[in-house]
Amino acid sequence: MIRIMFVCLGNICRSPMAEAIARAKINEKGLEDKIHVGSSGTGNWHIGRRPHEGTLEILEKKGIDHANLSGSQTKSADFYEWDYFIAMDSSNEHHLINLKPDDSQAVIERLLSYHPSTGLSEVPDPYFTGNFIEVYDLIERSISKLIEEVIQLHVSS
Numbered sequence: 001m002i003r004i005m006f007v008c009l010g011n012i013c014r015s016p017m018a019e020a021i022a023r024a025k026i027n028e029k030g031l032e033d034k035i036h037v038g039s040s041g042t043g044n045w046h047i048g049r050r051p052h053e054g055t056l057e058i059l060e061k062k063g064i065d066h067a068n069l070s071g072s073q074t075k076s077a078d079f080y081e082w083d084y085f086i087a088m089d090s091s092n093e094h095h096l097i098n099l100k101p102d103d104s105q106a107v108i109e110r111l112l113s114y115h116p117s118t119g120l121s122e123v124p125d126p127y128f129t130g131n132f133i134e135v136y137d138l139i140e141r142s143i144s145k146l147i148e149e150v151i152q153l154h155v156s157s
Helices: 013-029 051-063 076-080 090-099 132-155
Strands: 002-008 035-043 084-087 107-110
Touching: 002 013, 002 090, 002 132, 013 035, 013 051, 013 132, 035 132, 051 132, 084 090, 090 107
Parallel strands: 002 035, 002 084, 084 107
Antiparallel strands: none
16 A cells, blocks of 8 residues: 655645545546545644635535645654655655655655656745635646556556
């Protein structure tokens, strides 16, 4: 089982959106027994809370299940349970690098590294911009590429 954790600042906008999109794509491919996804935030402000209303609205509009999404915070112990930590921006990535224990084999990447043709290196935070549609599109395209890579590296071999 490959485990992928999506990480943003508060775990109410970008990372839960990524978790829900990834889970839907994994389920469509019938790989839910091979790839598990989750999400967390670098901050502790929203632990136990549901995602932002804008995130829920766009997921609902796209027909993506969001029933089990709840805020949590990334901890150093997570690096022994998850294989990939996918950061939404450089701040999240640096936080993860500093939090990761030296003996962990977990991979830390930025989500948009899986879709460089966007010309962006960071997923904008819709909590501040309000642009949930643009963020959804960026996340959705990048996750498709991420899942393809994970399948090639871990599932189809």
